Amino acid sequence: MTTTAPAAADVRKDSPGAAARDPRRPGRIRRIGLPYLLLLPALFLELLVHLVPMVIGIVMSFKELTQFYIRDWGAAPWSGLRNYRMSVDFDAPVGEALLHSFLVTIAFTVLSVGLCWLIGTTAAVYMQETFRGRGLLRALFLVPYALPVYAAVITWVFMFQHDNGLVNHVLHDQLHLTDKPSFWLIGDNSFYALLTVSVWKGWPFAFLIVMAGLQNIPGELYEAAALDGAGRWQQIRRITLPSLRPVNQVLVLVLFLWTFNDFNTPYVLFGKTAPAAADLISVHIYQASFVTWNFGTGSAMSVLLLLFLLVVTGVYLVLTSRGRRTSDV
Amino acid sequence: MSSQHASPMAPPRSFLWSRRIFLTLLTGFVLLPVYVMVSSSLKPLADVTGKFRWLPSGLTLRPYVDIWSTVPLARYFVNSLIVAGVATVASVVIAVFSAYAVSRYDFRGKRVFTVTVLSTQMFPGILFLLPLFLIYVNIGNATGIALFGSRGGLILTYLTFSLPFSIWMLIGYFDSVPRDLDEAALVDGCGPLGALFRVVVPAAVPGIVAVAVYAFMTAWGEVLFASVMTNDTTRTLAVGLQGYSTLNDVYWNQIMAASLVVSVPVVAGFLLLQRYLVAGLTAGAVK
Incomplete structure (x- = not known):
């Protein structure tokens, strides 16, 4: 047309x-x-790489695909909706574990995205105008983002070690905040360990995007506000933050999707089986598929996850686009 | 650039002090693991097996020598270089073609294309890991082209991973290059491809560099597909680095040295090119 x-x-x-x-x-x-x-x-x-595998993945979710059929997956018997029923039967162990993992992932994602956005935006706004050492600081701040995930996360694994790690050395030996050295990579603490690493690794991306967004705000806006007698804090509240809205719309969505689907960080931090408190959904599905060799159920879980993300993204875009001019692409 | 000086008025003390405190704390948080990585890589083994020490008992370069023999790090390094290098070049070229088509032409299915490509960003990697594995194995059986376990398969996978973001960013960037320029080139007798390579691409260098950096980092850092789709000869650093910790002893000083060595190419490249990245994002993605 x-x-x-x-x-x-x-x-x-x-x-x-x-x-x-x-x-x-x-x-x-x-x-x-x-x-x-x-x-x-x-x-x-x-x-x-993306679309055909996705279709195959959806087909597989309707099959009884265990290790016996992996050589010839087409021959695996159809199982109708059994994989889906199993995944969402929250009274049975499989469904209960999936629900738990889902809730952990939501809590983790909300906290991580919130903190990444907050730290990134604050840093970018503070560094909007030149001061001595700004260039160096900007380069430093981008290092966590530039480091390969496995190199960065494995350093955190070392820091979180029970006997020879930095974290316990500081909290227990030096500051005497704990009665005895804590475990960080197993048990309930693992959630905070994961969150710390995720924020450390993720906030520079928010910083980068907001920094780029700030350059598109015309300087005249600030000059006009200054003439009207608006102080620095008022300018930030009245001009900077509202001008960043369109940038934030995309930034928060991208951060959300990346964090929610993140596999690399928990996988390097905890290995193939994550502790229950930090059992993120992607590792959970990986475990359900590759460790228990039940690919049909794993696929059904992935499809449910994709549906969830589609719905959230759709609702998010509709809600945040309201009152914004619709632009192409 | 005018917004570099946000305000003609000097900022109040409350702003300066809160900025100083915030940025100092943040610098500490950012640098702590970097310090641990660098200092531990120079420690003798006893320093990293006992209680954590802020300062090494003695400095040694031994870990930097040993990392190459504990695991075949050089081979992993070469594999990663080939995979990430080829994936980056291919991804940039393909993204440039696609973005040019979307930015300069109106055609049926344009919106479907951009929306589909972008929506792949929300796919959980785990959903297509096994199907992709099956596809590669079947292509291998049918045609004799070994994709599974080979560098080629990994290259195809990684270059597709970076495509959506790259295309999206370059569309924004190309849109900001005035159309008059390539129309003038067309009038001068360049074909559409001539206009693309002689006019649009040179004007979009920051955006293209930004996309290349992104594609290289994506390929260099990916763990999930690397751990399933490689074998002993094609293993990349992402998986190879775990070799130091599956042994009976955990050589933390070597792990830290190896982590540092594999990080240097990307971090150095990233920091050198970050100016372009910000410029590219400014004109492309966040506009």
């Missing part, structure tokens, strides 16, 4: 060159085909 007007525009703006080079029709066909040709590699890869 949208093709007629822009196509006409294309012909118009091309006509000086096109008329001289080519007869009209072949040129037009080539021009209409070109965008698809340009998109072809991306389309092929998205199909191969």
Whole structure:
């Protein structure tokens, strides 16, 4: 439906060159085909790596796929909705564990995204104007984000060690805050350990995005506000934060999706089986699939997770887009 | 750039003091693990097996020598370099083509394409890990092209992971390059591809660098697919680094040295190019 007007525009703006080079029709066909040709590699890869596997994953969730059928997964018997019923039967062990993992993941994600956003925004606003050492500080702050996940997280694993770690050395030996050295990577403390690492690793991304967003705020706004007698704090509240709204809309969504789906951090921090208090959903599903060799149930859980994320994203976009001008793409 | 000086008025003391306190605390939080990594990598083994020490009892470069023989780190390093390097180049080229098509042409299915590509960002990796594994194995059986366990399979996977964000960011960036420029090139007799490579790409260098940095970091740091889709000869650093801790003794000083060594290429590259990253994000993603 949208093709007629822009196509006409294309012909118009091309006509000086096109008329001289080519007869009209072949040129037009080539021009209409070109965008698809340009998109072809991306389309092929998205199909191969993202979309077809997703469809197969959905098919697998309706199958009784245990290790006996892994060589020829097509031969696995259909199981209807059994995998789904099992996943959401919260009175049985499998469903109960999934629900627990889901709730842990929600609590973790909300706290982590909130803290990452808060720290990142505060730092970016404080560093909006130049001061001595700002460039160095900015580079330093980006280091956690630039470090490969496994290198950064394994350093935290060392710091959280019971006997030879820095955290217990400081809290117990030096500050005497605890009666005896605590365990950080097993038991209830593991939630806070995971949260700490996640925030440490994630906040620079928020910092980076907000910093970029701040550069798009016109300086005249501040000058006008200053002429009106608005102080620094008022300028931040009246100009900076409202101007960041569109940036925040995308930033919070991206942070949410990345944190919710994060596999690398808990996997390197805890290994294949996470402690119950920090049993994030992605590791939980990985465990349900690869450790217990039950791929059908694992797939059903993944599909449920995807549905949840789709709904949340949809609702979020509808709610936050209200009152904003709708822009393309 | 005008917003660099946010206000013509000098900031109040409350602002300066709270800024000083906040940034100092944050610097401590950020640097603590970096300090642990660097200092522990220079410690003798006794220092990292006993109680934590802020200062080493003696400095040694021994861990930096031993890391190469405890596990075949050099091989993992080369594997990671090949995988991340090829994935980055391919991802950038493909993203440039796609973003150019979306930014400069109107065609049927454009919105479907951008929305689909972006929505793959919310897929949990775990959902397509096993299906992708099955696809690669089946392609291998059918055509003889070994994708599973090979670097090629990992390259395909990683380059697709970085595509959605890269395309999205470059669309924004290309949109900010005035159309008059490539229309002038078209009038001068360049084909559409000539206009892309002679006009749009040079004008979008910061955005392209930013995308390349992102793609390289994605490939260099991924753990989940690397741990399932590689074997002994194609293992990358993400998995290889765990080799130091599965042995009976945990050589924490070597782990820290190896972590530092594998981090240097990305961190150095990132910090050198971060100016472009901010510029690229400013013009592209957050506009």
